[in-house]
Amino acid sequence: MTEQTKQGPGPSTVLDPELKRTRGTDLVSIVFRFQSVFALVVVFIAAIVFSPVKNGDLVFLDPDNLFGVVRATSETGILAVGMTLVILIGGIDLSVGSVLGLASVGAAVLLVNNDFGLVPAVLIVLAIGLVFGLLQGVAIAKFGIQAFIVTLAGMQIARGLARIWSGGQGITITYGDGANQAPLTFSLLGERTFNGLVPIPALIFIVVAALAVVLLRVSAFSRHIYAIGGNEKAARLSGVPVTRVKILVFGICGLLAALAGIVHAGQLNFGGPNDGAMYELDAIAAVVIGGTSLTGGRGSVVGTVAGALLVWVLRNILALNNIDSNIQLLIIGLVIVLAAGLQRFRPESAG
């Protein structure tokens, strides 16, 4: 499908904001599009300024510390990439934290209790996340139930499944070739690579984010997503396969939640039925700070990645300065409100 065929009947400005977005080059629109990138830079500089000093070195800039931040960001980030797609079509997915818990249990049970090989276990868990997301998508797109309600139910269902599958107890993952042991390769998720510096979860996050950026830049799928988020009715009238795209987007979000769950289990050597609680809110926060509009149609994965990093850089520098955890909550909350508030000033014409 080309630009021209799509722009036939509907109001093209609403139908294809992506096309317009790429043309908006004035400073204002760039600042708004990448507000979280600018904010991240500011927070990063602030973190350097306020970093504790140890033996003449800034603790914050210690490579170990920086890569620790990136590692911590990776789970939130993987969830947030999926969440960005969902929010771009004007939806929301409250189930991702529970699906993460379900996937971490699934990985542990399959690898340890059922002695599955690494590849089948990972594929099965990813498939569970995908199917879970697709089913939610069907309920939303085909039966017209609100995404908030469907995924709120999905959140409970995934948590229930995780507790049933694990028998209520967390499952410890031990490594080796013997019976009831996970393959050693799975433990790499808790390791680092490239001169022992870059954590593997961070690499996975980078790959996921890069794929999503490419997806949102080049594919017809991308134009469909922005079109649905901009004006679903107009998109439908102009021939966008709305139902199919919506189902697929929720499927991708579920798949990424399962991937985050696998990473989670690998890092902690543990499948925790109660793990991932409230992670959906961290992911939504990253998306909002990233400048994606909760009403859909506007936003970017790059913004989300910066948003997720910003939250964790902030947490890191606050922790390094021993700020009370309750004050930390307060500060992160203020940042979310500020980021959302900024969007009010976003000029409509700058898209």
Added chain:
Amino acid sequence: MTVRTRRVVVGAALAACALVATSACGTTSENSGAPKSGGQQSAPKKCGKDGSYTIGMSQANVAEPYRQRMDDDIRAAAAGIPQFKVNFADAAQDNSKQVEQVKTFLTQQIDLLIISPNEATPLTNVVKEAFNKNIPVLVLDRKVDGDAYTSFIGANNTDIGKQAGEFVGTKLLPSGGKIAEIRGLAGSTPAKERADGFQQGIAGKNIDIVATADGDWLRDKGQAQADAVLKAHPDIQAIYSQNDPMAEGARIAATNAGKPDLKIIGIDGLPIDAGGIKAVEAGRLSATFVYPTGGKEAVAAAKTLLVDCGKVEKTQTLPTRLVTKENAAQVYAEMNKQG
């Protein structure tokens, strides 16, 4: 517009910075100059009366009064030792977050780690990492896997459950009877251990647990579950609740069900106004069992290791204590004496 936009962005960051600045951006004690000792893993990098020491305290969550009290006990005990400065972190029941917080402590080069793990396995590696860096690690209340830590300090959940069972079997319902059990969060170790211990305690005592329900350690959840249990089993004679807040919830449910005299026992026995000891004293609970936080003992162990250059036992099991109406006031006073 552009200027305004920038101003808002910068303002946001500055607001955050200002809040950071309100606290002291203090550095932890300088200790990397000290040579790393080789083989002896558990020996701290430095010790002695003249030093100053930063202790990192990683708490599983502070939403539960019991854990808030643990932090308070540590704070109070450490205030008496001028060489100590304690940094607190709250993991909010999140394994991943707790790992992250301990790693941040390691970046800060703390001199000693006190940790009350959210769950054992996920925290094992990072505790080992600290231990292998010659940072003494005191594990409080919940264990980690293996033995890469300096000392475990805590009471025994199975034992406290067993005592509760024995109390129900011999004192509360000596001629037997039907009871209900309100459990903590499904899947948590203490919930399982307090249940298993209770079974051992009532073994052969003609006590019949006719209903069990998960109250997730929470007062309101405990009340809702007790409500349902009392409707389904109006003939129960007592409720065993795995902690005091759920027991308080069960008391409300029992009163609502027209059974204000139903026997209810709890566990934790926190010596605070809203705690179980006061509830026993006021007659809302028939009994509770003191499950010590270990905060005071942890600071004492830290002092032995860092200030006195001494050694501590690998496992320090804290005694539990039965609290009934007769001794409640006395136990309360004793526990707050040195606090």
